[in-house]
Amino acid sequence: MPDWSYKTLFRPVLFRLPSRVSRSFTLGAMGAISRIPGGSFIIRTLGHMELSPLLERELGERPLISPIGLSGRVDPNGAAQKALAQFGFGFTEIGPVTVRPVISSEPIRVDGREETLHYPNRFENEGLAAAAERVKRKEHKLPQYARLAPMPGSSPEAAIGELGEMMEAFGDAGAAGFCLDFASGGLAWDEVLAVCGQIPRLAEKTALPLLLYVPLTLPEERLRQLLDMPEASIWKGAVIGDDLPAAARSGAAEESDSFAAETGRLALAESIRKASFLRKRMGDRFVLIAGGGLHEPYQALQLLEAGADFLMLHSGLIFSGPGLPKRINEAIIYETVRREPPPPAIPFWRNWGWMCLLGIGMIVGGLLAWWIGETQVLLSYDLQFLGMTIPDIHHVNHHLLHFMSHDRITLAGTMISIGILYYQLARYGQRYGEHWAKTALTSSCVVGFSSFFLYLGYGYFDPLHALAAAVLLPMFILSMRRNADRPSREPVNLRNDKAWRLAMWGQLCFVALGIALAAGGLAIAGVGITNVFVKADLAFLGTTPEALDQANPRLIALIAHDRAGFGGALLCDAIAILIIALWGIGEGKRWLWWTLLIGGAPGFYGGLSVHYHIGYIDFMHLLPAFVAVFLYLAGLILLYPYMMKRKSAI
Incomplete structure (x- = not known):
């Protein structure tokens, strides 16, 4: 409690x-x-x-x-x-x-x-x-x-x-x-x-x-x-x-x-x-x-x-x-x-700098994935795996490319959010030996890299995804070396004032958001490796899994790859947010408030905007996203007076 x-x-x-x-x-x-x-x-x-x-x-x-x-x-x-x-x-x-x-x-x-x-x-x-x-x-x-x-x-x-x-x-x-x-x-x-x-x-x-x-x-x-x-x-x-x-x-x-x-x-x-x-x-x-x-x-x-x-x-x-x-x-x-001289700075290339690069890599990868989802949607190796052309896919179902775009853009927004969180946690947390920041990064990365294997059971191997994982994994490993904890030198909360009491509500909002996103990530990943579609998906597409399978047995495998990948990324993002909410929120941590604000924006914007762009606006399907946005905005508003303080005084 x-x-x-x-x-x-x-x-x-x-x-x-x-x-x-x-x-x-x-x-x-x-x-x-x-x-x-x-x-x-x-x-x-x-x-x-x-x-x-x-x-x-x-x-x-x-x-x-x-x-x-x-x-x-x-x-x-x-x-x-x-x-x-x-x-x-x-x-x-x-x-x-x-x-x-x-x-x-x-x-x-x-x-x-x-x-x-x-x-x-x-x-x-x-x-x-x-x-x-x-x-x-x-x-x-x-x-x-x-x-x-x-x-x-x-x-x-x-x-x-x-x-x-x-x-x-x-x-x-x-x-x-x-x-x-x-x-x-x-x-x-x-x-x-x-x-x-x-x-x-x-x-x-x-x-x-x-x-x-x-x-x-x-x-x-x-x-x-x-x-x-x-x-x-x-x-x-x-x-x-x-x-x-x-x-x-x-x-x-x-x-x-x-x-x-x-x-x-x-x-x-x-x-x-x-x-x-x-x-x-x-x-x-x-x-x-x-x-x-x-x-x-x-x-x-x-x-x-x-x-x-x-x-x-x-x-x-x-x-x-x-x-x-x-x-x-x-x-x-x-x-x-605070009465002792500060310890020597941790060099960029010892550990935290590699995590900054990993975060930048996630941001670049997310932007690239967003561009692909907004334009051609499928890459050449996707089409080669299907043995189809873009017109062939339109002939099967004219909503199918829109649906795939929806999965890929939501994944892209989540990747950008993850990259922002990783960069900020590394620069302002891991760099100074903050135990909670390192725990957030480690836990989130382990889940993120493990999620790569979620969709392999369907028989689709994404070479670009595999290449990205191969490039980023060594950065993660290098970021974890010689990671000794150091006591925090940031001022701490000393009073049960109004800002602190409001912050408890804000923290509750972000804890609930982290749990909700984690549950959503698990659910989406679970659907991706089992049924692939939910009822709202099939209603938007106006088809059945059997019809898609009959049109091309590899279509569902490709869609499952996107769904499982998004579910794993969302879970990865959720774990970082949850640990930040549980352990990281503190008085005067201005950098962390900005991290939550900027880090959450791409994920929510990507997820909601693409639904409205393609016309997939089923209310019950979007309701969890609306609840998440409410928790996100309410949490930021309630935390603002507390986290944007300059310093607590006795």
């Missing part, structure tokens, strides 16, 4: 459902997808969550692939841990966990306007036994840190016993470390200090790092008191909470003594203050994890600037979307590389 589907389709529906139903449905669906064969691959593919080595960190001598963690309260029962682990996280939190389950049937209230979640009980969880078993199952490879809390209302002695019991259970289960939350469960302050004084005794039983949970509302003088205790040296670092007491905003007296809490955007300011205070107080070796109110990438940079080492996402995933960790990762990478 990437942002382009979550923000546009799913969130409006999910926010209208009861919150617990919405959460159960969403997490259950993601969990089910992740458990089917290839499900995790699908999730990674939709979001392109491949992580850069620049994001690697260490927490308690444990290597992490990203500094972003997943709050345990996003998925308290572990329904979708395997799926969520694919979203770009480096670690996950389990908890808060208490020795016995804490159950609440009251609704979780969601305030979309204020971007706030209201929990009836901040300690709601499934209990020690179920949570430890979940960690033991190891549904993913990310380190799991357990946030442990005494039962609400426990005495100091009971609290120490419960924490010790949970540390032992989670240590055996394979937890990477512990975050101890004993300052937010209702203990009096002197009791909190008493529990803290006993923590070293528990620490003797484990070699795993211990982190102090710091409630967001804990006054600085009390936090200073905790950190000044002799026992404070046992803390590897701290996790800054994200809860605000519900009564603090609602003013409801009946909630003042409960464990109801709110979390959301309003927690950010205090998270930044706490991070700044702790960093100044504890120095650089003290690990800080924060994330309260983190809903946009620029806020992540603010928290990191304030002193946080790691970030924990909670309410931001619900209100901004599941793409938030990826966007934050991209912002961190950009902030890293």
